[in-house]
Amino acid sequence: MEGYEVIFAGSNFIRLLSGLWVTVRISLISIGFSLIFGFIVGIAMTGRSPLIKALCRVYLEIVRMIPQLVWLFIMYFGVTRMTGLNLSGEAASVIVFTIWGAAETADLVRSAFQSVPVHQFESGRALGLSQFQLYFFVILPQAVKNLFPNIINLATRMIKTTALISLIGVTEVLKVGKQVIDANRYDAPDAALWVYGAIFLMYFAVCFPLSLLSRRLTERKE
Amino acid sequence: MNFWKRITMALCASVMAWTVSACTGHSDEKPDGSGDGDLYRTTDEIRADGTVRIGVFTDKNPFGYVDNNGEYQGYDVYFAERIAKDLGVTLEFVPTEAANRVEYLETGKVDIILANFTVTEERARKVDFALPYMKVSLGVVSPDHAVITTAEQLRDKTLIVVKGTTAETYFTENYPDVKLQKYDEYNEAYSALQDGRGDAFSTDNTEVLAWAMKNPGFTVGMEALGSVDQIAPAVTKGNTSLLNWINEEIVSLGEEQFFHAAYEATLADVYGTAAAAESIVVEGGVME
Numbered sequence: 001m002e003g004y005e006v007i008f009a010g011s012n013f014i015r016l017l018s019g020l021w022v023t024v025r026i027s028l029i030s031i032g033f034s035l036i037f038g039f040i041v042g043i044a045m046t047g048r049s050p051l052i053k054a055l056c057r058v059y060l061e062i063v064r065m066i067p068q069l070v071w072l073f074i075m076y077f078g079v080t081r082m083t084g085l086n087l088s089g090e091a092a093s094v095i096v097f098t099i100w101g102a103a104e105t106a107d108l109v110r111s112a113f114q115s116v117p118v119h120q121f122e123s124g125r126a127l128g129l130s131q132f133q134l135y136f137f138v139i140l141p142q143a144v145k146n147l148f149p150n151i152i153n154l155a156t157r158m159i160k161t162t163a164l165i166s167l168i169g170v171t172e173v174l175k176v177g178k179q180v181i182d183a184n185r186y187d188a189p190d191a192a193l194w195v196y197g198a199i200f201l202m203y204f205a206v207c208f209p210l211s212l213l214s215r216r217l218t219e220r221k222e
Numbered sequence: 223m224n225f226w227k228r229i230t231m232a233l234c235a236s237v238m239a240w241t242v243s244a245c246t247g248h249s250d251e252k253p254d255g256s257g258d259g260d261l262y263r264t265t266d267e268i269r270a271d272g273t274v275r276i277g278v279f280t281d282k283n284p285f286g287y288v289d290n291n292g293e294y295q296g297y298d299v300y301f302a303e304r305i306a307k308d309l310g311v312t313l314e315f316v317p318t319e320a321a322n323r324v325e326y327l328e329t330g331k332v333d334i335i336l337a338n339f340t341v342t343e344e345r346a347r348k349v350d351f352a353l354p355y356m357k358v359s360l361g362v363v364s365p366d367h368a369v370i371t372t373a374e375q376l377r378d379k380t381l382i383v384v385k386g387t388t389a390e391t392y393f394t395e396n397y398p399d400v401k402l403q404k405y406d407e408y409n410e411a412y413s414a415l416q417d418g419r420g421d422a423f424s425t426d427n428t429e430v431l432a433w434a435m436k437n438p439g440f441t442v443g444m445e446a447l448g449s450v451d452q453i454a455p456a457v458t459k460g461n462t463s464l465l466n467w468i469n470e471e472i473v474s475l476g477e478e479q480f481f482h483a484a485y486e487a488t489l490a491d492v493y494g495t496a497a498a499a500e501s502i503v504v505e506g507g508v509m510e
Contacts, residue, residue, distance in 0.1 A: 010290030073325070080329040084261065169317055169331075171280070179288045182281035183295075186436065186492060 006184045006191040007198050016195075019176035020202050026090060026170070027159040030097035034158075035151070037098065038105020043135075045110040056106065063103040069164050071096040076168040089170040093162070101158055108150045112143040145218065152214035156207045173199055261330030262458035265309070265467045268333055274311045276302045277318035277332035284492045285338045297488040298336040301355060301455075304480065305334065308471060324348050327458045334455050334468070341452040350459050352468040353507025354452035355481055360389050361427030361501075362444040363415070363434050370422045371443040376400045382411050382420035389424040392448040415440070427501055431493040446501035452509065469507065476506020 007013055045056045063071075076092040079085055087095070116139050124134040166175035177199045181192045268274050278298050279286035286298040294315050306313035316332045323339060326332045327349045340358070341351050362381075364370040370379075373396075380401045383390045393400050403420045405411040412433065415423040423430065427445050434442045455472075457464045475481065485499045493502065 006290075011292050012290055015292055073322075077322075077325040077329050077331075080261070080331065086329075086331070166317075167319055167322055169322075169326075171317055175280070175317075178281045180290070182283045183287050183289050185283050186432075 001184065001188040001191075003188050003190040003192075003194040006180060006188050007194055009184070012180050015176050016173060016180070016198065016202070019171060019173035020206070022090075022170065023159065023162050023172045023174075024206055026093050026097065026165065026172070027155070027162055030094050030101055031155050031158060033094070033098040034101025034105050034154075037102035039109055041102060041106035042109025042113070045106060046113045060103045060107055063100055068096065068100060068161055069167065071100065072164060072168050089165065089168045092168055093165045093170055097158055097162070101154065104154050105151065108147060108154065109143075112147040112150075113139060115146055116142045148217050149214050152210050155210055159206060160203065173202060260460070261328070262461040262464070263330065263333055264461065264463040266463070268464070269309060269311060272311050273314050274306050274309055274334070275314045275316050275332045276305065277316045277323060277326050277335040277337055278302060279319075279337045280317040282338060284488055286336070295488070297356070297484055298338060300484045300488050301481075302334075302336050304475070305336075305468070305471065309467075323456075327456060330458055333461075333464060334457055336455050338453055339456050341454050345456075348459060349456040350461065350465050351452075351454040351456050352465055353472045354454040354504045354509060355472060355507070356453035356502060357446075357450050357504050357509065358453065359427055359446045359450045359501070360392060360424055360444075360448040361430040361442050362422050362424045362447060363430040363440050363442045364422035365415075365418075366439050366441050368421065369441050369443040373397055373400075373444070373447065376422065379421040380419070382414050382423040384408055384411050384425055387425050388448065389426075393424065396448075427498075428493065431498050431502075435492060435494045442498070445498060450509065452504070472507045476508070479505060481505050 001009065007016070041056055041059070044052050047053070072092065075096050076087060076089060079087060120138055120142065121134065124138045129138065162172055163174045165172055177195045181195050184191050263271070278294065278296075280288050280294075282296070284296050286294070286296045289295045302315070303313060316326065318326055318332070318335065318337050323335050323337055324345065327335055335349070339351075341354065345351070362370055370376055376397065377399055378401070380403050381393060382403045382405065383393065385404050385406055390402065390404065393402060403414065405414060408425070411423055414420055424447070427442070430442050431445070434440045455468050457468065481503045482499060482505065485503050489502065490499070
């Protein structure tokens with residue numbers, strides 16, 4: 001069998017696509033939660049309370065310090081060992097990617113808000129805007145312009161990092177690819193290049209629309 | 223500092239886990255579905271549940287892999303299917319990796335690991351190994367026109383090895399007068415053998431047997447050399463009822479030569495001849 005034939009042999013292509021769907025599903029859910037929690041934490045970080053600021057800082061540093069793979073093992077195996085609670089591999093993945101994504105989003109939100117010049121806040125207050133009006137109509141539109149490209153960048157990083165979840169038993173697209181290559185290792189030893197090529201295109205098909213979206217949204221804000 | 227970060231981390235993790243599971247609504251369920259403190263399930267609990275969870279590899283052809291139709295195949299899988307049949311329960315495959323086999327057992331997320339699991343002292347402290355059903359040792363492959371069949375024949379000859387393998391250590395320690403030619407990669411070593419840069423090549427017997435099958439003109443003259451590693455099923459530490467059941471199963475399967483049948487069905491295409499079966503298969507848990 002030739003290498004490229006392996007991609008379409010049997011149900012391989014369908015399996016690769018369903019693996020891709022696992023990757024996309026887990027990434028999208030995690031990114032969604034990350035945005036919600038990230039905005040809340042990020043706004044809290046721009047507030048005045050030093051205690052809240054310090055707590056957020058500690059959270060961010062802890063998340064950044066520990067590799068995602070370790071987080072996945074803690075959430076999938078560690079939690080079961082400590083509490084007897086049995087999370088599914090997908091649930092554990094979503095939690096870990098949300099903890100990580102929210103921390104990164106929060107830091108992006110914080111820096112985006114802080115990049116808005118102080119006189120914008122002061123002018124808004126001088127006009128007698130309420131706190132909500134000030135943030136929603138004055139600060140947010142200016143902050144979001146800088147925020148979008150960074151959020152999209154984070155989202156594509158998260159999509160690519162989901163390759164780790166096969167280590168907690170979730171069969172995502174890269175793992176399916178390895179299975180396909182290995183099943184044909186004696187009949188089609190050169191299949192690896194073709195299968196990895198197909199997976200490259202699949203990742204590209206998912207990530208490229210995101211960067212197009214980011215470009216369009218940024219342009220509109222100009 | 224490090225200590226406190228760990229504590230905070232553990233707290234964050236458990237709070238998050240608790241929140242999410244409370245939302246999804248299956249928080250109280252233990253992995254073994256019972257109220258007792260152990261994470262593993264006894265043979266009776268597995269039978270009562272009607273499903274046995276067995277951890278296998280999904281990309282280690284021919285031991286555990288998923289074929290082009292999405293079906294689990296291989297030597298380990300063949301045995302797993304028999305275990306489920308004899309337990310009278312349905313089989314649930316859990317995909318595992320070399321790096322997480324111990325964790326899967328320690329947390330009771332699988333009942334049995336059947337993933338080409340080599341018995342080592344260090345692992346035996348964390349999991350309970352049953353009787354072996356396979357063994358791995360060193361093999362030596364050489365060209366047909368000058369087959370090497372004993373280690374003595376290698377004296378003053380050049381043997382190709384891959385750096386960091388058991389073969390390198392074994393020949394350095396036991397046969398210092400064999401000239402070793404060392405390579406970083408397997409494919410470099412095989413090219414060297416094909417080009418005649420060495421008289422023979424040694425590494426795991428499964429590896430050289432599979433290669434010799436695909437490359438006419440070369441023969442595995444020595445199929446089992448050096449210390450023999452045992453491959454065995456493993457269960458969670460302390461799960462004696464399941465361990466005893468598997469041991470009895472392996473002994474009784476020996477009477478019908480089950481693992482030779484498994485070899486024929488899954489490994490013969492890759493490793494060839496009946497002689498090769500004798501250097502790989504372990505029947506009834508008895509090592510010669």
